[in-house]
Amino acid sequence: MCPDRWKARFFSRPFLLGVGWSFGLVTGTAIVTNTTPLATRA
16 A cells, blocks of 8 residues: 555544544534423523
């Protein structure tokens, strides 16, 4: 495998994993916030 391709994969995969975690966290927070009644929110 070419060293340039290795570097691109090495740095892009953690970046994409972080983006996925961010989208999941924001989506999960939005779902919890939208489904919780106003009376029970802090």
